[in-house]
Amino acid sequence: MIDRMYLDAPSLVYRAFFALPKTIRDPQGRSVNAVRGFMEMTTRLLTDRRPREVVAVFDADWRPAFRVEAYAGYKSERQEDPPELPRQFDVLAEVLDTAGIVRAEAAGLEADDVLATLVARKPPEEQAAIVSGDRDLLALVRDPDIVLLFPVKGVSELTVFDESAVEEKYGVPPSLYPQFAILRGDSSDGLPGVAGIGPVRGVKLLREFGSVDAILENLATLPPKQALAFDQARDYLEAMKTVVGLVPDAEVEMTEAHQPNDDALHELGEIHGLKSSSARLARAVAGGSQGGAR
Secondary structure: OOOEEEEEHHHHHHHHHHOOOOOOOOOOEEOOOHHHHHHHHHHHHHHHOOOEEOOOOOOOOOOOOHHHHHHHOOOOOOOOOOOOOHHHHHHHHHHHHHHHOOEEEEEOOOOOHHHHHHHHHHOOOOOOOEEEOOOHHHHEOOOOOOEEEEEEOOOOOOEEOOHHHHHHHOOOHHHHHHHHHHHHHHHOOEEEOOOOOHHHHHHHHHHHHHHHHHHHOOOOHHHHHHHHHHOOOHHHHHHHHHHHOOOOOOOEEEEEOOOOOOOHHHHHHHOOOOHHHHHHHHHHOOOOOOOHOO
């Protein structure tokens, strides 16, 4: 039984937006494909997984200043959101509030930081699941109480990552995944990695030395070309401690859980062209324990 399911809302919203046609519109002709897709995914998760509570976690700032200050290239190459998308986040917030689903965010921080904070604060006996297509969140996986549910085909097919699954897939335990990503690089976040150190060598070095700092302390034991690559990457590796590290003690703002307001949700469905998605979401939330969530 999942006590609390955390939805990485930006990850799921973007998946919905690009999976569904922008021709799904409200009566005013504005796209609502991401909202509809997110609602249907949430309904499916509530129905299939039956968590006691759901928390949708959002970015307050997708590119926090402290990370950019540490490394100017952080997410610098990402394109602007398609014009049809930004407004849909506001509509989704209205829908979730009316449905009684908790929203959480922290000023100046990303959803990843909020998730790191929430799982750090939870009691150890609480079983938590994070739903996200962001592999950075593999760092939060912890046996026996935190798993990552990674969407394969929407949320109808999910890969369940516990500690052993992370290590089997990537060669390192969750605790070392951030350092593995630093060495390998991450083009989506604008992180180049260490020259010549791909995933295979990265895993080998982390298994041998246990951390990036330990690798740097033992450069004399590496082949000259690798040693030079690490030596030349010292500034990058130092910056990554700030960029990749998640904030475990953010000041998180959360809405209150409650039973869905069926009439208001139906009205929102009419205003925003959400059709039967509103009714299905209301039934799924009412069938769980949202109204009595901790």
